[in-house]
Amino acid sequence: MEDEDDCPELVPISAQPGPPAQQIPVTIITGYLGAGKTTLLNFILTEQHNKRIAVILNEFGEGSALEKSLAVSQAGELYEEWLELRNGCLCCSVKDNGLKAIENLMEKKGKFDYILLETTGLADPGAVASMFWVDAELGSDVYLDGIVTVIDAKYGLQQLNEDKANGLVNEAARQIALADLTIINKTDLVNKEELNQVRDTVRSINGLVKIVETQRARVDLSEVLDLHSFDSMDGAKLAEKLELAKPMRPHLDKSILTVTFEVAGELSEDALNAFIQDLLWEKKFCNKDGEPMTVIRLKGVVSFVGKAHQVMVQGVHELYEFNETPQLWEENLHVNRLVFIGRNLDKDVLQDHFVSTVVLKAETP
Numbered sequence: 540m541e542d543e544d545d546c547p548e549l550v551p552i553s554a555q556p557g558p559p560a561q562q563i564p565v566t567i568i569t570g571y572l573g574a575g576k577t578t579l580l581n582f583i584l585t586e587q588h589n590k591r592i593a594v595i596l597n598e599f600g601e602g603s604a605l606e607k608s609l610a611v612s613q614a615g616e617l618y619e620e621w622l623e624l625r626n627g628c629l630c631c632s633v634k635d636n637g638l639k640a641i642e643n644l645m646e647k648k649g650k651f652d653y654i655l656l657e658t659t660g661l662a663d664p665g666a667v668a669s670m671f672w673v674d675a676e677l678g679s680d681v682y683l684d685g686i687v688t689v690i691d692a693k694y695g696l697q698q699l700n701e702d703k704a705n706g707l708v709n710e711a712a713r714q715i716a717l718a719d720l721t722i723i724n725k726t727d728l729v730n731k732e733e734l735n736q737v738r739d740t741v742r743s744i745n746g747l748v749k750i751v752e753t754q755r756a757r758v759d760l761s762e763v764l765d766l767h768s769f770d771s772m773d774g775a776k777l778a779e780k781l782e783l784a785k786p787m788r789p790h791l792d793k794s795i796l797t798v799t800f801e802v803a804g805e806l807s808e809d810a811l812n813a814f815i816q817d818l819l820w821e822k823k824f825c826n827k828d829g830e831p832m833t834v835i836r837l838k839g840v841v842s843f844v845g846k847a848h849q850v851m852v853q854g855v856h857e858l859y860e861f862n863e864t865p866q867l868w869e870e871n872l873h874v875n876r877l878v879f880i881g882r883n884l885d886k887d888v889l890q891d892h893f894v895s896t897v898v899l900k901a902e903t904p
């Protein structure tokens with residue numbers, strides 16, 4: 540990790556619990572082509588609310604120098620601003636230009652309360668998410684609040700089932716895997732059975748995700764904004780969410796699924812770092828068929844030896860961090876809860892390895 544050539548994004552970061560008060564939340568809105576992302580953004584922008592919401596639309600065309608429209612809404616009124624992105628790709632340019640532009644704009648126009656960022660239908664929201672996540676830790680004005688994935692009730696299943704060449708992960712499934720909230724939209728186009736199937740499939744991929752169902756993406760704003768999915772406020776909710784994540788049979792071939800386990804005891808922080816790095820970076824773990832495990836999203840609440848407070852684990856692709864939460868452990872009740880969303884995951888392999896290498900002081904609950 541001292542190696543300058545290493546990608547700096549791979550360095551684990553420890554930070555203070557919760558977002559600093561002055562930071563502005565960013566919610567990433569993703570979803571396959573035509574699912575209803577723009578419909579959702581337009582709905583949010585024109586709804587009456589007391590927030591000044593800025594929207595970044597990532598719908599760029601060809602070419603190098605680009606201007607992007609930045610819609611800002613306040614109390615149902617829309618303003619439009621332009622921000623310049625030099626490279627065609629939002630992922631590469633937003634870090635330098637996009638955030639700068641947002642900061643400049645806020646200097647001119649006053650602070651926004653909220654930023655929504657729509658990614659293109661085929662984008663990997665993980666790439667965009669990790670960028671904001673790291674930047675927030677570097678003292679940026681913004682922090683990542685959550686990833687919202689819109690799925691088409693009628694065509695979503697088909698999109699999730701599409702096989703990708705070379706064993707690549709299907710984008711639609713990846714978007715569901717990373718989601719903190721999934722909006723199943725266009726429920727007017729399906730019957731109850733079809734809707735159940737979509738819901739079950741979403742749940743089988745991502746055992747933690749919150750699901751809402753909409754027509755024309757009309758959703759209660761409180762369901763979408765301020766999810767706090769990446770800060771320590773999420774830790775307390777994890778036990779609750781795990782109740783949802785009952786083991787489900789995968790619906791799709793080679794599909795992404797959720798694996799969770801609970802292990803009582805206190806952990807070695809170094810060993811957990813090694814375990815996660817072997818899993819995320821080195822891809823050392825394989826399932827029983829010898830296929831390497833790929834983790835797309837990782838969450839957990841863990842107990843480190845000598846730490847009275849619960850520690851939240853968060854991971855997106857190869858980036859992860861530990862955050863100490865304000866929550867204290869009860870004596871002899873250190874229940875470590877871990878959630879992995881990804882491909883070729885085998886619970887027994889993961890749990891056995893975790894128990895034998897990471898747990899320092901075991902407990903029998």
Ligand SMILES: Nc1nc2c(ncn2[C@@H]2O[C@H](COP(=O)(O)OP(=O)(O)OP(=O)(O)O)[C@@H](O)[C@H]2O)c(=O)[nH]1
Pocket residue numbers: 570571572573574575576577578579659660724725726727728753754755756
């Ligand atoms: N029947 C029906 N159509 C909808 C609903 N929501 C959105 N649409 C339509 O679906 C189409 C696609 O919606 P968009 O909001 O543009 O989808 P998007 O995800 O932003 O699409 P891209 O940016 O092209 O990936 C539009 O014609 C919408 O009017 C719905 O609930 N029911």
Ligand SMILES: [Zn+2]
Pocket residue numbers: 576577578657
């Ligand atoms: Zn759109």
